[in-house]
Amino acid sequence: MSTPSKDPLLQVETTCGSLLYELQIIWDEVGESDVERDKMLLDLERECLEVYRRKVDSANRSRAQLRQAIADSEAELAAICSAMGERPVHIRQSDQNPGSLKAELRTLLPELEEMKRRKSERRNQFLEVLEQIQKIQIEIYATSLKTVLDETDLSLRKLEELHVQLQALEKEKSDRLKQVLDHMNTLNSLCLVLGMDFKQTIHDINPSLAETKGSKSISNDVIGRLAAAIERFREVKMQRMQRIQNLATSLLELWNLMDTPVEEQQMFQSVTCNIAASEQEIMEPNLLAVEFINYVEAEVSRLEDLKSSKMKELVFKKRSELEDICRKTRLLPESDNSMDIAIEAIESGALNPASLLEQIELQIGKVKEEAFSRKEILEKVEKWMAACEEECWLEEYNRDDNRYNAGKGAHLTLKRAEKARALVTKLPGIVDALAAKTIAWENERGTEFTYDGIRLLSMLEEYKILRQEKEEERIRQRDQKKLQGQLIAEQEALFGSKPSPMKQQSGKKGPRMSCGGASNRRLSLGGAMHAPKADPHSIRATPNTRQTKKNERQLNKREDGFAALSAGRRGLDIAGLAASRKHSLSEVEPSQPIFRKPFSPISSTESSKSLLEDFNRKHEMLQKTFQTSSNSTPFITPSKITLSATEDENRTPKTNMIPLVPSTPSTVSVPMQTVATPAPLDCLNQIKETVPEEIIEYSFEERRAGFVLPIAHLKTIIAI
């Protein structure tokens, strides 16, 4: 048939031409009509056209698809680029290179692939960061706001932002971790100081904290609870610290008070060394543990107990010391009552024993000082009393009819009697000297010299009166004896026998010798001294008795030193006074027998006595009023003068006030009292009314500072 062509189209054309030819041949053979033939050919043409149209359509469609694909790819690419924040490169390419659609698509596809790959990479990066952020957020806030990845924005900038956010979160996390650790450290030290179990404490707050490994929870909640725990512990610590510091203060006070040995203190050194420490400074483990505080508290209460018992003991001791001194110096201690009250007050806690102790200490000091000043006179008093004792003994002895019997120890008794006689002759001198000294002392101090609460001067007066009485008695007896002698002589002359005069006498004499038994009892009452209040008038004579002696001995032992020191100016003063006194006394002495002997039967003295007593009473009143109003005006001086004038004969023994029975003039010198007594009072008034600065010295600094002693001080100075 036809030659085969290489071109299929040519082949097809040839095939079509040959087929048409074949058809013409067939038609020719069939003899188809031309109409039929044309129709057939038209059909053929139409069918061919149809086929062409179909093909063109499909080609057209595929072209459109291809365009669509390209457009899609381009769009995708653009979307990715925009999401990734990059400039789409391919657009320019497509402009420059129109090429065929397929070629275009071909170039586009790898690009797209590449971009897709990059995008997924970027996306992974984002996811990773987001995941981390989320993780940290959950750690910190417990919940996370589930951040969803925004696919449309995968730009580097956004990534950067996320990284920054992540870093911020990480920083916060580390901060929080640090905070938690800090809190735990603080808590640990607090627990240590407070003696609490740290592990248990943090386990209660959050179990994760207690684990040594693994992450610790850093959530707000945990931090809050830690902070709260710290706050709570700190409060507890403050409270305990307050408590322990209070305890430490009491400890120190108690130690100080009781001189607690250092070894005992050592155990609590850790407590006391922190007495002034602030809250942060107290770091020592278990210092604030409950057990430790209780331990310290127990110690304090132990010391408290010890103190109260010791204090009482101390107060008693001091008190007895005070009483002892008082007893030895013949001063009356304050009533024991006040002591009982004080003890009660201590027990009830109303009074601070320390202050009481101090008070007693002060009193002791005062009494000691006073004792020192009284020393000299007291010694003389003791001497006097010893002499009195000897006198009494001598009297007894003289009454003993058998005293010259030679017996065992008779020579000793004789010797004693000899000594006693010598002593008795000195007695008036002793008494006078003592009285003079006492008056000087009283004038110097402006107070009475009391001996076991009784004024020494009145004791001396009493003694003198007694002596006077005795003297009278003796004279009377001598007269009687003489009379009796006469009587006996007469009787003898009448009846011959002569009875022993001694025997007759002894019956009468006994009770009369007042100095012996009766007065002695009185005296011993005085010597017993501790309850002298009952009847002061009955006890004024000389106390002798053993007790006195004992006291004297103790006193001597104790105050030997004092005596040596006492010399000084005062001694001189007294000596001077005594001398002048003596002079005045000698003037008065001669009149003595006239008004002495108040109990003697002589009527003239009787009357003078009552007169005198009357005067004394008045005088006393005067004195009292003067005393009470002593700071008013110096009216005293004139009254003194009148006194001395009227009294020349009566001689009130003292400026003082006890209504004295008239006494030996020798003790009481009238001129003395008129001069001496007003002097200090006058001076006192002067000081009060005139400028005190002239008397008180001031240092340059005091003058510069304008410092002036308050009046109260002045008074005390003068009183002293």
Add this chain to the structure above:
Amino acid sequence: MAAVPPVRGRELSNPPSDGISNLRFSHHSDHLLVSSWDKSVRLYDASENILRGEFIHGGAVLDCCFHDDNSGFSASADNTVRRLVFNYEREDVLGRHDAPVRCIEYSYATGQVITGSWDKTLKCWDPRGASAQERALVGTYAQPERVYSLSLVGNRLVVATAGRHVNVYDLRNMSQPEQRRESSLKYQTRCVRCYPNGTGIAPELLHQNHFCSPGYALSSVEGRVAMEFFDLSEAGQSKNYGTFATGGCDGFVNVWDGNNKKRLYQYTKYPTSIAALSFSRDGRLLAVASSYTFEEGDKPHEPDAIFVRSVNEVEVKPKPKVYPNPAT
């Protein structure tokens, strides 16, 4: 500085504006604590000539002393006793008397501050209790008269009061004086200073070296100085009294040889009365407060000044005279 004659020593800048009541060198450095009637306490660095700190009180300050190098105490005419902390310029009131506080000492032996006042009492304070006043007070001890001067050595405390009383206490038993004495001088006591126990700690106003027998020196307003001894029997035998310095209202500072009762040296006259003296810890420096002490009442006077001069060995060393047993 050039204007001041070098013989007087260097004058400190920024002196107090009113009379100087006392000055003291620290025992640890060349710091100088100065109290004044201008209500101030000042801390100087004497070697650097710098005012390091200043405290202002409610009243004139009559005395001051160091605690350690960082703190000190002051006694004020407003009746208070204060503790001063130099680093923080902080001050606590340790407590108060009933009248102006005249003198103050710190005892290293007992760790207590001792103050004497015109209210006729002595008080001991524990500075550790500074936060609460009732804690700080250790004890109050009545004196026969207004306290004028105090001095300490070891556990001994000598208190000089008006009326020429001198009480010697043992700090370990303050309940009563160990000795009650009367000044051997005729007039009002101005100042008392204990002889150091050979430690060389230099007290002010009177400074001694080489004292062997325990005792004290006493000065009166009349200008005389007496040396007294705690143990009376010792006074006769003891030969080594050493040397000490005195300053008077005549403006002279004298150094004396107590052994021979001779003056060793007299410094150039200062412009006005010598209110206080202090030797530094090593005795190389002498601080002299030249300040009118009101002895003639209120009158115009030279400005108050502090001089710091160096001390030559020659000026204070006793002349090598024949002693039976020379000073060691």
